[in-house]
Structure formats: structure tokens, C-alpha cells
Amino acid sequence: MLDPSRSDLTAGVAGSGTMGRGIVQVLAQCGARVRVFDAQAGAAAKAKDAIARALAGQVAKGRMAQGDADAALGRIEIADSTAAFGDCHLVVEAIVEELGAKQKLFRELEGIVAETCILASNTSSLSVTAMAAACAKPGRVAGYHFFNPVPLMKIVEVVDGELTEPWVGEALAALARRYGHTPVRCKDTPGFVVNHAGRGFVPESLRVLQEGVADFATIDRILVDAAGFRMGPFSLMDLVGLDVAHAVMKSMHQQYYGEPKYQPAYIAETRVAAGLLGRKTGRGWYRYDKDNNAQKIPEQPVPAAKPGAVWAAPELKELAGKLGAKLEARPSAEALCLVAPLGTDASTTALELGLDPRRTVAVDPLFGFAKRRTLMTTPVTTREARDAAHALLAADGTPVSVIRDSAGFVAQRVVAHIVNVGCGIVQDRIAHPEDLDRAVMLGLGYPKGPLAMGDAVGPARILAVLEGMHDFYREPRYRPSPWLVRRARLGLSLLTPE
Numbered sequence: 237m238l239d240p241s242r243s244d245l246t247a248g249v250a251g252s253g254t255m256g257r258g259i260v261q262v263l264a265q266c267g268a269r270v271r272v273f274d275a276q277a278g279a280a281a282k283a284k285d286a287i288a289r290a291l292a293g294q295v296a297k298g299r300m301a302q303g304d305a306d307a308a309l310g311r312i313e314i315a316d317s318t319a320a321f322g323d324c325h326l327v328v329e330a331i332v333e334e335l336g337a338k339q340k341l342f343r344e345l346e347g348i349v350a351e352t353c354i355l356a357s358n359t360s361s362l363s364v365t366a367m368a369a370a371c372a373k374p375g376r377v378a379g380y381h382f383f384n385p386v387p388l389m390k391i392v393e394v395v396d397g398e399l400t401e402p403w404v405g406e407a408l409a410a411l412a413r414r415y416g417h418t419p420v421r422c423k424d425t426p427g428f429v430v431n432h433a434g435r436g437f438v439p440e441s442l443r444v445l446q447e448g449v450a451d452f453a454t455i456d457r458i459l460v461d462a463a464g465f466r467m468g469p470f471s472l473m474d475l476v477g478l479d480v481a482h483a484v485m486k487s488m489h490q491q492y493y494g495e496p497k498y499q500p501a502y503i504a505e506t507r508v509a510a511g512l513l514g515r516k517t518g519r520g521w522y523r524y525d526k527d528n529n530a531q532k533i534p535e536q537p538v539p540a541a542k543p544g545a546v547w548a549a550p551e552l553k554e555l556a557g558k559l560g561a562k563l564e565a566r567p568s569a570e571a572l573c574l575v576a577p578l579g580t581d582a583s584t585t586a587l588e589l590g591l592d593p594r595r596t597v598a599v600d601p602l603f604g605f606a607k608r609r610t611l612m613t614t615p616v617t618t619r620e621a622r623d624a625a626h627a628l629l630a631a632d633g634t635p636v637s638v639i640r641d642s643a644g645f646v647a648q649r650v651v652a653h654i655v656n657v658g659c660g661i662v663q664d665r666i667a668h669p670e671d672l673d674r675a676v677m678l679g680l681g682y683p684k685g686p687l688a689m690g691d692a693v694g695p696a697r698i699l700a701v702l703e704g705m706h707d708f709y710r711e712p713r714y715r716p717s718p719w720l721v722r723r724a725r726l727g728l729s730l731l732t733p734e
Contacts, residue, residue: 364396441470613639652705653714
């Protein structure tokens, strides 16, 4: 069995592209002797040159001593064939993402390496179990999924296939800690953890756009300013490439046998066909100049209107009062009515409260009102009422986004979807709750993991949003996860394991 702490650790890496090169670098930096092979002539040597430049850059920035860089580079050997992997304790494949090619490589390696050598795959989307099935000893095969760029993205998914022996995953996790990465243990399921958890942010944002609730720039602003994401979903699709993002969405939906939570949006298909792929084509959701800077899309100007009398729901009274509204205890015939629904739309809320929908607007209360406020109208809200509410909510200089009626606004819908997908992952025992949240923060850059995100706003409130959306749309897409339902009802944290 592999001892990841041994000083004479020898690893092989098959494939020297972007991912293979990064894997070689982190292994060499942690003291392992690394042999790299690539079927393409000269590719492995070019990869070592690239690593040398990367290490020199670290030295120039004062992040690494010259002696350490030289030592790491000296531990990297170029192999002429896979026969050089004979005495390796571990071989990581980072070749083309094709199941047949990976199975062929592993069968070949079994005739070369020792019986105790671990065979690990850097696959991001293929079944580790299917790869192992082609081997005589499937118990030593596991997934070892890194993220790009490997030296900077300090996370690696350690994937147990159906037949992977426990010691294999434990050894790979310990080795990851040796080179400074956070290992995330998970089962062999489509998308593993990170790509699976990412099925909430972009797909639900596309659904909001598809319904005409708001334009893409408004959705981006709301999710960055109000919900705290570093990048909006449409900026993210432009960065990754819509062709790549949409292919992943379709693949996940197919691999989970049409699970409604992962259903792609048809509007993405037509944009891919039109070549509106993002930064790499100069135009995606945004347009980009020759320096790859995104166009500036102006916000809707604040109206000059001023509200007269205002009736506000309890959640909004303090805010409305601070903004100078003349509050009424009961709504008069001319009063502007402000409501704060969770999971329901402005129309339904107005009718349930006996308010005039022509004078009713809704304000999203889920993330507070400090950085951005979202105002939602009914289909019959008058322009005068909308403008008066907009002016009032922007009176202290806080930006306001105006959207059309939607059960769950924008931030409520997207965040509840993210939390629900995360709860489904831990409900299915794909990953431990804390591992899920760590993986999402490191792999996707979210401000919190899905479960901590749900805890921050309250599991009961997330459940209320999902139940409201499920009642309104009557789609299984929004059915709450059992993990969420039980913990919300018991008053527990979503991170509470079983």
C-alpha cells in the first residue's frame, strides 16, 4: 500500500497538457520524483520547460527560493514510454477525455506497474467505475480530479469507484494534503461534487431570463450585489464559453436521466448555434472590445417621482420609515403597497393580503437591503406606483433593480436552487456535508458552500421559497430535498450529518 509521506515517493503522469503539466508541478514541488510521458513527441519536454518558467515566476515574485525551484525541476524526468512507470507508486492519467482511451491505458499499465501501484484518473466527467471495470485489479483505480490551474486551485476530488478499495482513497487524500491541496472525498456519480453542485447557479439564472423576469445584466447585478457572488452567472458563462457551459448542462441532465432540477434552457442552445460563446468570440451575453473588456450596460435611471402614502409589510416598515415614507397602519385607496414575499410572486401576495395589485410592488427581503434592492411588479402595477416605489427605495443612494413578477424574485430562486441541489448531494451520500461546502468554495468560488448558504438565511426560509415556487410552477424542478425538509422542520443546521 502507498505511504504518501515516504521520501522516495515516485509518481508517473501520463499526458502533459495543461492539466498533466500542473499535476507534475505540484507533485514535484512536494518532493516526489515524477516521470511524465506523452504520446505526442516532444510534448513532455515542452511541458517541463513550461513548468520551469512557472517556477521561475514564483522565484521572481519571492514566493519560492531558487534552490527549491531547482530541486523541484530536477525531480521531473521525461519518459520515452509508459515502461518507465514500472517502479512508480502512483500513476495519474491526464490524457484525452475518452473512456476507451483511458481504459486502454490502464490495461497497459497493469502489465507494467507493481500490484500495489495506484492508478488514478484526472477525469472530470467519465465514470471511474467504468474505467476500473477494464482492469484486472479494479480496487486500485480511483478518480483524482484536479482543477485548472492545478497549482492555484487548491482542491482535488478523490473519487471512489464502486470497487475502489478504502486504502486507495485514503492514500490519495493524504498525498493531496502533502502538496497543499484540500482533498474532497466523493462517490463516483455524474459531475462528482463540484460540477454537480454547480447545477444551481447558471441553470436557474437562465430559467429566470427565459421567463422574461429580468435581463441578463440585471440578474448578474442582483446576484453579485445582493447575494454576494463574485461573478454573475452570465459573466461566468462568457468566461467559460457558452458552448462548454451548455454542453455540461445537457450532459448532466442526460446522465441523471432527465432530473428536472438539471434541465437546461433552450435559449442557450440557440445562442450556441449563433456563435455567441463569450469572450473567445468577442460576443456572448456581453460584447467585448479588442482588449477583452466587457461592455458597460447602464442601469435604469431613478425616477423623479415621490410616493404619497405608503403601506408596508412588517419586514419593510423600518426601511420605508428610514427612507422618509409616510406610513399608514392600513392601506388607503391611494396608498403605495409594499410587500415582502418568500417564494411567491407579487400578484399572489397582493391577492392573499387583499391589496390592490395595481398599487402593489414587492421587495426581496432575503439578503437585506444594504447593497442592492430588488423591486418586483405585478402585471398590472401602474407606472406611477412602480416609479414611486423605485424612487423611494433609491432615496439613500442604494441601487435598485426592477424586475417583472416571479415566484421567488431572482436571488431567492437562484440561491434556493443552489441550496436544494447541495442538499440533494448530501442526501444521496455522494459527499459529506462539510466536504461539499469546502469543495464548492474552493472549486466554484462561491461566498459560502450551499449548506452554509442555506444556514445563513435560514433553512426554514429556503424551504418556504422552494415550497412557494413548487406550488406556483407545479414542477418537480422545485421540489425540496428531504435533507432540507427534515432539518428545516427540526430547526437544525443543514450541515448536521446523520
